Amino acid sequence: MNSTALIIFxxxxxSVTFITIYYxxxxxxxxxxPVDDDRPEINKPDFT
Amino acid sequence: MSSNKDxxxxxxxxxxxxAGNAVGLGNFLRFPVQAIQNGGGAFxxxxxxxxxxxxxxxxxxEWATGRFGxxxxxxxxxxxxxxxxxxxxxxxVGVFGIFTNLAVAAYYCYIESWTLSWVxxxxxxxxxxxxxxxxxxxxxxxxxxxxxEPVVFWILCLALNTWILSKGLSGGVEKVAKVGMPLLIxxxxxxxxxxxxxxxxxxxxxxxxxxxxxxxxxxDFSTIWSPKVWLAAAxxxxxxxxxxxxxxxxxxxxxRKNEDIALNAMSAGWMNEFVEVVLxxxxxxxxxxxxxxxxxxxxxxxxxxxxxxxKTLPYLFAQWGPIMxxxxxxxxxxxxxxxxxxSSLAMGTPCMGFLQDEFGxxxxxxxxxxGVCILLLGLxxxxxxxxxxxxxxxxxxxxxxxxxxxxMEIILFGWVWGIDKGWAEMNEGSDIKIPSIMKILIKYxxxxxxxxxxxMSLPDIFKKVIDFSSVPLVASRIFLIxxxxxxxxxxxxxxxxRKREGRYINADSKF
Numbered sequence: 001m002n003s004t005a006l007i008i009f010x011x012x013x014x015s016v017t018f019i020t021i022y023y024x025x026x027x028x029x030x031x032x033x034p035v036d037d038d039r040p041e042i043n044k045p046d047f048t
Numbered sequence: 049m050s051s052n053k054d055x056x057x058x059x060x061x062x063x064x065x066x067a068g069n070a071v072g073l074g075n076f077l078r079f080p081v082q083a084i085q086n087g088g089g090a091f092x093x094x095x096x097x098x099x100x101x102x103x104x105x106x107x108x109x110e111w112a113t114g115r116f117g118x119x120x121x122x123x124x125x126x127x128x129x130x131x132x133x134x135x136x137x138x139x140x141v142g143v144f145g146i147f148t149n150l151a152v153a154a155y156y157c158y159i160e161s162w163t164l165s166w167v168x169x170x171x172x173x174x175x176x177x178x179x180x181x182x183x184x185x186x187x188x189x190x191x192x193x194x195x196x197e198p199v200v201f202w203i204l205c206l207a208l209n210t211w212i213l214s215k216g217l218s219g220g221v222e223k224v225a226k227v228g229m230p231l232l233i234x235x236x237x238x239x240x241x242x243x244x245x246x247x248x249x250x251x252x253x254x255x256x257x258x259x260x261x262x263x264x265x266x267x268d269f270s271t272i273w274s275p276k277v278w279l280a281a282a283x284x285x286x287x288x289x290x291x292x293x294x295x296x297x298x299x300x301x302x303x304r305k306n307e308d309i310a311l312n313a314m315s316a317g318w319m320n321e322f323v324e325v326v327l328x329x330x331x332x333x334x335x336x337x338x339x340x341x342x343x344x345x346x347x348x349x350x351x352x353x354x355x356x357x358x359k360t361l362p363y364l365f366a367q368w369g370p371i372m373x374x375x376x377x378x379x380x381x382x383x384x385x386x387x388x389x390x391s392s393l394a395m396g397t398p399c400m401g402f403l404q405d406e407f408g409x410x411x412x413x414x415x416x417x418x419g420v421c422i423l424l425l426g427l428x429x430x431x432x433x434x435x436x437x438x439x440x441x442x443x444x445x446x447x448x449x450x451x452x453x454x455x456m457e458i459i460l461f462g463w464v465w466g467i468d469k470g471w472a473e474m475n476e477g478s479d480i481k482i483p484s485i486m487k488i489l490i491k492y493x494x495x496x497x498x499x500x501x502x503x504m505s506l507p508d509i510f511k512k513v514i515d516f517s518s519v520p521l522v523a524s525r526i527f528l529i530x531x532x533x534x535x536x537x538x539x540x541x542x543x544x545x546r547k548r549e550g551r552y553i554n555a556d557s558k559f
Contacts, residue, residue: 001258005265008089012096013326020322023315027063030311030479 054404054411055302057218059312062303064225065217066316067323068390069295071232073159074287075324075387077353080264080333084349086280087271088264092325094272094281098497099289099321102282105486105494106291106454107317109461111309112474114300123301123401125294126539127546129457132465139543141460143536144453145294146398150535151445151528152293153395153418154425155438160388161205162190162358163381165197170377175362176370183366184359191433202430203423209389210419213396214412217302221393228386229319235379235386236323240330242376246338252367253338260334263342275504282501283447288324289317290391292454298398310478323387331380332356339364357384406542425531428524435520444528448509455498462491 001009056062083091117128125145129138169175175183190198212220246257271277286292303309336345336356348356357380365376399421400414409417429438461470467487474482516522546552 001262002266004267005089005262008092008267009261009265012092016318016321016325020315020318023311023318024063026480027059027311027315030059030308 054217055304057222061218061222061226062299063312063315063319064229065221065390065394066296066299066312067319068225068229068386069299069394070288070290070316070320070391071229071323071387072156072288072290072391073163073384073388074284075320075328076236076332076384077357078287079284079324079328081349081353081356082280082284083264083329084333084346086277087268087274089267090269090272091277091281092265093267094278095284098278098281098285101489102494102497103285103289103291104314104317105489106458107289107296107313108310108474108482108486109458109470109490110291110296111300111303111313112470113457113461114297115303115305115307115309116473117297118301118303119305121405123298123405124398125297125453126402126542127405128297128301129460130543132460135464138460138464139539140536141453141456142294143532143539144292144449144456145297146402146535146539147532148293148445148449148453149295149395149398150418150421150425151441151449151531153392153422155429155441155446156388156395157205157209157392157422158202158426158429158433158438159354160385160392161198161201163385163388164205165190165201166358166362166381167378167385168201170362170365170374170381173370173374175366175377176373178363178366180360180363183363184355187355187359193431199430202426205389206419206423206426209392209396209422210415212389212393213400213418214415216411217397221397224393225390228390232383232386233323233327235383236327236331239335239376239379239383240327243331243334243338246334248338251369254341255338257334257338259342260337260345261330263337264329264333279501279504282497286450286454287446288320290394292450292452292457293395294398294453295394298401299394301401306477308477308479310474310482311480314480332361335364336360339367402542406545428520428527432520432524435518437520437524440521440524441528443512444525448505451498451502451505455495455502458490458495458498462495467491 056065083095113128113132117123117125117131120127120131122128122131124142126139126142128145129142132138169186174186178186189195193199212224214220215223242257244257244261246253246255248255290296300309303312332353333345336348340348340360345356348360361380362377365380366373368376396415396418399418400411403409403414403417404411429441432438461467467490470490471487474486543552
């Protein structure tokens with residue numbers, strides 16, 4: 001590979017991979033417990 | 049009263065399902081072809097710029113409007129948009145969010161069924177010992193309906209989608225995403241490694257895999273300021289993120305009111321980029337060029353990536369020996385299948401949400417209705433594939449509608465509802481700090497970019513409108529217009545039904 005292509009390839013791939021892992025790990029670390037359906041009766045929201 | 053009590057079972061399930069919605073066949077078949085046709089490595093600059101300036105803002109907008117609509121008990125875009133502003137027009141803008149999903153699913157499920165069929169053919173070794181022309185003939189005969197097989201696999205695929213949808217979000221969609229997405233990434237990584245490490249002279253390869261990578265990533269900076277390249281980059285972002293469809297809003301409408309959407313949106317959005325940029329660029333082109341050379345691949349990609357993916361790769365896998373050819377085929381078409389089904393399931397949920405919310409239908413009945421609709425709407429694309437009906441659906445529903453809907457929804461969010469209210473909604477329950485520049489992007493930059501994309505597309509749209517060269521094409525155009533009108537009529541009925549029952553609630557309602 002020529003050097004310009006190689007640099008663009010490596011920089012793009014490593015940044016996209018890093019950001020993806022960062023966000024996914026962050027989301028994985030702060031899980032939300034499974035939903036008990038505590039929503040108000042559908043179509044009758046409780047905002048006042 | 050709505051029968052819609054569906055919800056997500058876990059955060060990871062939601063993110064994987066949302067990423068699965070975005071990751072589709074285009075990640076592997078369209079992105080590398082677009083990159084080659086638009087400046088190679090230089091394409092990545094407008095592509096990533098469009099992702100940051102338009103893709104991410106639209107993701108935030110769709111997640112936020114979806115969750116907001118969900119708080120009001122709405123799970124489809126006509127009433128999600130209607131819940132944001134009292135203007136009646138927005139319900140009809142929201143019609144695009146059902147129309148697009150139905151029309152796209154109609155042809156998308158057909159391609160999905162090809163992948164299922166090609167997994168089967170790879171397993172039983174249909175392509176072993178065949179020449180490239182013979183493999184291409186198998187595909188040509190398949191789409192020309194020389195046997196019942198395409199219809200059988202198509203019906204099987206529709207039945208599978210309907211069955212999974214009938215199991216609900218946590219019991220169906222989420223389970224498929226939790227299995228399908230990791231497998232897709234695993235298969236993709238194995239094939240990408242194989243593509244990059246391909247050696248000239250081994251297993252019949254003419255060139256190293258890096259020759260393809262070099263070709264794909266060598267920038268042609270002379271194209272970087274071309275409007276055509278920016279238009280292609282923006283179009284690819286639409287396709288890849290599934291924005292402007294209404295499916296993200298629908299999935300997000302099942303998120304609880306104080307649950308994060310910002311981090312979820314970023315996780316799902318970037319996972320899609322990983323699959324597209326990292327895996328999508330390391331399979332089709334490196335393997336194709338490794339065996340056939342640059343000139344042949346450039347010639348083949350002029351007509352898109354479908355031919356290369358379905359007509360050529362099975363022949364190339366067959367060069368890997370009896371076991372690896374089976375594994376290569378199963379992994380390639382398997383990952384395409386998972387990419388396809390996680391997207392088609394997302395297309396089913398807005399329609400189901402609408403039927404459940406507005407007419408009180410059960411999940412099973414709504415899923416069945418969706419399956420039957422797709423069967424009827426998809427028939428022309430199956431029967432008249434060679435007459436271009438498939439491409440006609442793709443152009444109007446899968447391209448033009450997305451841009452129109454995205455432009456309207458971002459104007460609604462940033463200008464009609466107001467960026468401050470929208471910003472508050474985006475940040476509610478957020479697990480990350482959204483950069484404040486996003487406000488400027490959503491209010492000014494993204495609408496301008498979207499407007500530019502739309503205006504630049506107008507000559508092409510006009511050319512298509514006045515193209516009366518073929519009866520099936522004109523008929524399919526009329527068919528799609530009638531579909532849109534029919535949905536708008538049902539939405540109108542549902543609106544008055546809600547009003548009669550005192551259930552019409554929006555942001556301006558007082559309690």
